Amino acid sequence: MADKSERRNRPALSLHVPEPDARPGDEPDFSRIEIPAAGSVPRPDVAAAPAETHPLCFTLVRVLDDDSNAVGPWDPRLDPETLRRILRDMMMVRTFDDRMYRAQRQGKTSFYMKSTGEEAVAVGAAHALDREDMCFPTYRQQGLLVARDYPLVDMMCQVYSNRGDKLKGRQLPIMYSDRARGFFTISGNLATQYPQAVGWAMASAIKGDSRIASAWIGEGSSAEGDFHSAMTFAGVYRAPVILNLVNNQWAISSFAGIAGGENTTFAARAVGYGIAGLRVDGNDPLAVYSATLWAADRARSNLGPTLIELFTYRKEGHSTSDDPSAYRPQGAGDKWPLGDPIERLKRHLVNLGEWDDARHDALQEDLSKEVRAAQKEAEKQGVLVASTIDFPQDVTSMFEDVYKTMPWHLKEQQAQMVAELEAKRK
Amino acid sequence: MTAMNMIEALNSAHDVMMERDDNVVVMGEDVGYFGGVFRVTAGLQKKYGRSRVFDAPISEGGIMGVAIGMAVYGLRPVAEIQFADYIYPGFDQIVSEAARIRYRTAGEWYVPMVIRSPYGGGIFGGQTHSQSPEALFAHIAGMKTVIPSNPYDAKGLLISAIEDDDPVVFFEPKRIYNGPFDGFFDRPVTPWAQHAMADVPEGHYTVPIGKAAIAREGSELTVLAYGTMVHVAIATAEANGIDAEVVDLRTIVPVDIETIEESVKKTGRCVVVHEATRTAGFGAELSALVQERCFYHLEAPVQRAAGWDTPYPHSLEWAYFPGPIRLGTAFRKALED
Numbered sequence: 001m002a003d004k005s006e007r008r009n010r011p012a013l014s015l016h017v018p019e020p021d022a023r024p025g026d027e028p029d030f031s032r033i034e035i036p037a038a039g040s041v042p043r044p045d046v047a048a049a050p051a052e053t054h055p056l057c058f059t060l061v062r063v064l065d066d067d068s069n070a071v072g073p074w075d076p077r078l079d080p081e082t083l084r085r086i087l088r089d090m091m092m093v094r095t096f097d098d099r100m101y102r103a104q105r106q107g108k109t110s111f112y113m114k115s116t117g118e119e120a121v122a123v124g125a126a127h128a129l130d131r132e133d134m135c136f137p138t139y140r141q142q143g144l145l146v147a148r149d150y151p152l153v154d155m156m157c158q159v160y161s162n163r164g165d166k167l168k169g170r171q172l173p174i175m176y177s178d179r180a181r182g183f184f185t186i187s188g189n190l191a192t193q194y195p196q197a198v199g200w201a202m203a204s205a206i207k208g209d210s211r212i213a214s215a216w217i218g219e220g221s222s223a224e225g226d227f228h229s230a231m232t233f234a235g236v237y238r239a240p241v242i243l244n245l246v247n248n249q250w251a252i253s254s255f256a257g258i259a260g261g262e263n264t265t266f267a268a269r270a271v272g273y274g275i276a277g278l279r280v281d282g283n284d285p286l287a288v289y290s291a292t293l294w295a296a297d298r299a300r301s302n303l304g305p306t307l308i309e310l311f312t313y314r315k316e317g318h319s320t321s322d323d324p325s326a327y328r329p330q331g332a333g334d335k336w337p338l339g340d341p342i343e344r345l346k347r348h349l350v351n352l353g354e355w356d357d358a359r360h361d362a363l364q365e366d367l368s369k370e371v372r373a374a375q376k377e378a379e380k381q382g383v384l385v386a387s388t389i390d391f392p393q394d395v396t397s398m399f400e401d402v403y404k405t406m407p408w409h410l411k412e413q414q415a416q417m418v419a420e421l422e423a424k425r426k
Numbered sequence: 427m428t429a430m431n432m433i434e435a436l437n438s439a440h441d442v443m444m445e446r447d448d449n450v451v452v453m454g455e456d457v458g459y460f461g462g463v464f465r466v467t468a469g470l471q472k473k474y475g476r477s478r479v480f481d482a483p484i485s486e487g488g489i490m491g492v493a494i495g496m497a498v499y500g501l502r503p504v505a506e507i508q509f510a511d512y513i514y515p516g517f518d519q520i521v522s523e524a525a526r527i528r529y530r531t532a533g534e535w536y537v538p539m540v541i542r543s544p545y546g547g548g549i550f551g552g553q554t555h556s557q558s559p560e561a562l563f564a565h566i567a568g569m570k571t572v573i574p575s576n577p578y579d580a581k582g583l584l585i586s587a588i589e590d591d592d593p594v595v596f597f598e599p600k601r602i603y604n605g606p607f608d609g610f611f612d613r614p615v616t617p618w619a620q621h622a623m624a625d626v627p628e629g630h631y632t633v634p635i636g637k638a639a640i641a642r643e644g645s646e647l648t649v650l651a652y653g654t655m656v657h658v659a660i661a662t663a664e665a666n667g668i669d670a671e672v673v674d675l676r677t678i679v680p681v682d683i684e685t686i687e688e689s690v691k692k693t694g695r696c697v698v699v700h701e702a703t704r705t706a707g708f709g710a711e712l713s714a715l716v717q718e719r720c721f722y723h724l725e726a727p728v729q730r731a732a733g734w735d736t737p738y739p740h741s742l743e744w745a746y747f748p749g750p751i752r753l754g755t756a757f758r759k760a761l762e763d
Contacts, residue, residue: 167535404591
């Protein structure tokens with residue numbers, strides 16, 4: 001302890017530790033969130049200087065108003081067919097999530113993560129990107145795979161780490177990878193994908209390619225050094241990359257204030273790096289689509305990166321290992337002032353005369369059937385079974401792919417393991 | 427054949443590979459216009475253009491992450507970390523990402539990148555320009571760690587590393603960039619030009635990763651060494667009149683176990699040496715391998731001669747460095763027991 005005797009006239013210092021507005025037992029309180037009217041935010045030219053976008057880092061780009069009509073300059077004017085496809089994909093993600101969450105609770109796998117309430121973030125972006133653009137996601141962008149038609153059975157086999165899992169049971173459930181659909185392998189070490197996406201985009205520029213990269217990060221892990229280095233490199237080299245920051249308000253039990261969101265927005269970080277920035281209503285699929293398209297056009301024109309904060313709410317727990325009632329009010333997600341992305345788009349389509357309750361219910365029924373059928377199919381290849389040495393995979397595959405060619409020490413260890421298991425079986 | 431020092435040989439390896447393969451790109455702090463603080467990348471930007479050879483921000487974590495992204499795109503990035511002492515901010519990207527992407531995607535993606543970095547002491551670099559962190563990388567499943575000891579190997583191994591489809595950490599012993607330092611700090615340094623291994627072909631050739639070389643044949647004692655310590659070991663043997671066989675490992679993972687076993691079984695005695703701190707250094711692994719595989723051929727306990735378990739001090743460098751006195755003591759102990 002410092003000797004205070006010579007400084008006794010000065011006030012004692014105190015440490016500020018941010019605290020959310022409401023805890024369990026309190027009423028959910030979102031009164032501090034400022035929500036501008038839909039359509040009120042200007043849409044700068046795609047070729048605008050980064051500084052021209054910076055006022056947009058302190059507001060919210062919104063297209064769907066309180067009655068779910070599309071208004072203002074950010075309205076992407078999508079045809080009903082595309083709108084219905086976006087709705088369908090978001091509903092599929094939610095249906096899939098519910099089913100797999102239940103499978104985890106039934107003991108069929110070790111872990112699951114839902115994206116409930118955040119479906120627009122991935123699905124809206126996927127439809128605005130080109131199919132060839134490369135995605136560097138976090139664990140809550142399963143919507144990218146759904147929108148790019150990754151087979152549900154393959155997703156489930158990964159979740160089950162079963163015989164059909166093309167990742168050979170090596171990755172935690174939901175840490176998908178699919179090169180064919182431009183979906184980069186998910187890492188449990190958060191934020192690592194951000195500079196990787198920038199590097200991929202720089203490579204695309206080095207080679208004179210036309211594809212761009214898009215990365216996602218949570219507001220919580222945006223406190224990592226990798227976020228800073230990605231922003232620096234993206235800005236320095238004007239990398240053709242979209243840097244999405246999904247602010248769903250919670251990093252497990254830590255609210256966004258602990259990640260640095262108490263006194264400014266996350267989008268505002270774009271200002272310091274001199275890159276374009278947008279802050280978007282993440283529960284508005286049309287706003288997500290439109291902002292992504294704006295940033296993609298910009299990147300494709302060699303005008304550099306855009307940081308997009310997607311302002312949303314993690315409606316459920318962080319994962320199946322989490323219980324949010326221990327740190328935030330019950331039912332907070334239902335009170336989120338920006339509503340639910342599926343409900344909002346559904347209502348929009350109804351307003352347009354392109355949808356109705358009966359069609360919606362019929363679609364939901366079809367999706368549920370499709371998911372159940374896929375689950376049945378996936379489970380034919382097994383589910384995760386602990387406490388056995390009858391593994392779903394060929395156990396010797398554990399030593400493959402550490403290196404392209406297996407070195408002597410791994411061959412030796414592989415033989416030792418086989419002998420060990422043989423001894424156990426006797 | 428041209429006489430090259432290690433810097434020229436490494437520069438030539440870059441040049442040969444950039445000429446042959448458009449996907450080879452070079453980045454790092456000061457590597458572009460200036461050509462690197464040790465001049466290893468001199469002239470490359472002028473020859474191959476700024477989009478293939480460029481300066482990076484002072485952000486080792488960023489350099490690693492960005493290089494991985496480039497590698498999964500399909501490039502073969504060669505990233506320089508200016509001093510091995512600076513590599514730690516990039517450690518998560520190396521350990522959790524570069525080393526595991528092939529594994530966690532079951533081969534869907536892989537990371538053909540090279541991390542080049544000058545390492546080791548003997549240049550009065552103090553504790554932040556002298557470290558030997560190779561054991562940290564040897565511990566990572568999925569990484570290869572290569573350390574050359576002369577110009578010929580430096581070029582051939584760097585070409586192999588660039589052509590390798592797995593990530594390679596390539597540590598360059600900076601004390602011997604300009605001449606084969608033998609540990610006798612009070613004697614004049616001989617330049618590479620007078621050394622047989624400084625005859626370097628100008629074109630493409632490879633030295634295989636995972637293969638050791640016998641740097642000095644001998645019968646009394648096997649010394650396992652790499653980098654600068656190869657030269658210190660040879661000089662120590664000669665100064666003490668000990669007929670030591672000096673094995674230059676060249677790659678520490680995957681280590682060439684056959685050459686090690688063959689030599690130790692022949693001599694029956696073994697000393698492992700490195701500049702890095704002693705405890706849990708790579709010498710511990712070597713010592714364990716030798717006793718597991720050659721126990722009944724050993725006439726004496728395996729000895730270690732290494733850096734002390736302290737940070738690398740500035741003014742006390744020659745008390746810290748495992749020079750001929752420390753090695754000589756270990757050699758004699760291995761012979762006497």
